[in-house]
Amino acid sequence: MTNIVTINNITLIGTAHVSKESVKEVQATIDAIQPKYIGIELDKERFETMQNNNKWENTDIVKVIKEKKVAPLLMQIILAAFQKRFAANTESAPGAEFKMAIEKAHEHKAELKLLDRNINITLNRIWRSLTFWQKAKLIVAFLFGNGEQANLDENKLQEIMNEDIIETTFSSLREELPVIHDTLILERNEYMVNNIFDIHTDEKIVVVIGKGHLNGMAELIKQNKNSHRNQELDTIPKKTMGSKILEYLFPALIIGLILASFFFGNYTVGMEQLKTWLLWNSSLAALFTLLGRGSLLSVITAFVTAPIGTIHPILNVGMFVALVEAWRKKPTVKDMSDIFNDISHIKTIFKNRFLHIIALFFLSSMGGAIGNIIGGSQLIKNFFF
Numbered sequence: 001m002t003n004i005v006t007i008n009n010i011t012l013i014g015t016a017h018v019s020k021e022s023v024k025e026v027q028a029t030i031d032a033i034q035p036k037y038i039g040i041e042l043d044k045e046r047f048e049t050m051q052n053n054n055k056w057e058n059t060d061i062v063k064v065i066k067e068k069k070v071a072p073l074l075m076q077i078i079l080a081a082f083q084k085r086f087a088a089n090t091e092s093a094p095g096a097e098f099k100m101a102i103e104k105a106h107e108h109k110a111e112l113k114l115l116d117r118n119i120n121i122t123l124n125r126i127w128r129s130l131t132f133w134q135k136a137k138l139i140v141a142f143l144f145g146n147g148e149q150a151n152l153d154e155n156k157l158q159e160i161m162n163e164d165i166i167e168t169t170f171s172s173l174r175e176e177l178p179v180i181h182d183t184l185i186l187e188r189n190e191y192m193v194n195n196i197f198d199i200h201t202d203e204k205i206v207v208v209i210g211k212g213h214l215n216g217m218a219e220l221i222k223q224n225k226n227s228h229r230n231q232e233l234d235t236i237p238k239k240t241m242g243s244k245i246l247e248y249l250f251p252a253l254i255i256g257l258i259l260a261s262f263f264f265g266n267y268t269v270g271m272e273q274l275k276t277w278l279l280w281n282s283s284l285a286a287l288f289t290l291l292g293r294g295s296l297l298s299v300i301t302a303f304v305t306a307p308i309g310t311i312h313p314i315l316n317v318g319m320f321v322a323l324v325e326a327w328r329k330k331p332t333v334k335d336m337s338d339i340f341n342d343i344s345h346i347k348t349i350f351k352n353r354f355l356h357i358i359a360l361f362f363l364s365s366m367g368g369a370i371g372n373i374i375g376g377s378q379l380i381k382n383f384f385f
Contacts (some may be wrong), residue, residue: 003211004029005218010196010205011035012221014214015097022097026208030104036203038105039113039196040098041210047114050095061331061357065322070361071135072123077339077355101208113199115192115207117233122183124236129179137177189216191233197226250376251311257379273379280375281368282306285317288367292360293350298325306368318365325357 003025005012013029015022030038042050064073105112127135196207209217254277262270285306286299294302301324302317309317331354335342342348342355349355 003214005214007218007221009202010207010221012207012209012214012218013097014211015208016211020096023100026097026100027104030101030108030110030206033204033206034108035110035206036201037113037199037205038101038110039115039192039199039205039207040101041116041192041208041213042098042114043116043118044114046116046119050098059336059354061326061354062323065319065326065357065361068319069120070318070322070358071127072120074358074362075123075126076119077343097208101206110206113195115195115209117188117191117230121234121236122188125187126180126183128237129183130177134177185212186216187233189213189220190227191230193217193220194226194228194230196221250372254310254372254376254379257376257383261379261383273382276378276382277375278307280378281310281371284371284374285309285364285368288370289321289360289364292363293356294321294325294360294364295328297328298360298364302364302367306364306371309365309368310372316365317368318361318363321364322357322361325360329353329356331357 003014003022005014011029011033013022013026015026040047059073064070102112104110192207192209192213196205199205207217258270258273258277261273282303286303289299289302298321302321305320306317309320331352335352335354338348338352339354342352349359
């Protein structure tokens with residue numbers, strides 16, 4: 001793959017985010033062209049994080065839980081850890097090519113342009129588009145599959161350096177979940193090209209992007225067309241009417257079956273149905289919390305609040321468990337600073353308080369959901385058969 005593509009006044013540099021050679025290529029190209037504008041594949045939030053290495057340490061886990069941003073935060077951590085691990089293998093600092101571009105912008109008095117979409121919007125668009133089971137598969141892949149490539153041979157590193165770091169992270173799921181590729185790569189290609197066209201200039205522009213975006217963005221620039229869809233691409237899709245109906249239909253079905261058992265059967269039958277559902281729902285939520293090494297208080301919380309999460313979908317059992325665990329053992333500065341190293345291994349995930357809280361959020365939620373499915377099925381079986 002060619003690393004540099006020039007179309008009229010726009011030069012695209014496709015980099016490997018963990019390669020020393022890419023840093024040198026960015027430096028040499030900008031020095032040679034001396035552009036008026038330098039665009040980089042970062043959004044404002046990631047740019048500020050790059051400028052402030054301690055930003056992660058100030059993350060308020062309680063605020064993240066209450067604002068329902070646990071899933072996007074976990075994906076960000078995985079992506080950052082993944083990139084950091086590969087950078088360690090290549091002895092290059094993560095994002096060093098962007099830092100070089102920023103340095104050269106100051107040196108040549110070029111105007112720096114942040115071209116990419118906010119990472120939280122990208123990850124939320126993915127999350128909203130996935131079904132429950134697709135989300136479960138993604139979580140399992142994150143929590144238990146991220147350490148597979150801790151030791152990388154030269155061939156594997158070279159293969160990875162020819163791809164976009166984000167796309168590489170999700171590559172094993174691309175065939176089953178094509179929406180991930182579309183949202184992470186194709187939408188961002190369009191978004192960044194639109195931002196390039198919005199500069200409205202005949203002056204020279206150098207754009208530093210991951211190799212995974214190079215060909216797609218070059219093709220869009222050749223078409224010389226701004227789709228003007230960035231406002232749309234910045235929107236997190238609302239839940240469809242069908243998904244909203246299903247979200248409340250299942251709780252209604254559970255409650256309806258239990259009430260019908262009292263009405264058409266008798267008190268004993270109704271109580272048996274109620275106990276059956278509670279047994280599966282509460283017990284599995286508590287069991288998954290226990291398997292996640294939750295405290296006794298967190299296990300009890302999961303058992304007690306799982307039914308609430310079923311009746312009121314917004315009050316998820318995982319939220320209650322995570323808040324209790326965060327109150328019981330607030331993450332330390334060391335936990336925050338060790339996130340990217342600890343995420344690579346199961347043992348250290350559970351030792352790191354911050355990651356442990358996130359793991360318990362998902363595990364207790366998963367247990368409650370599975371318990372609902374099994375318990376609900378048992379209710380139907382008992383009522384009709």
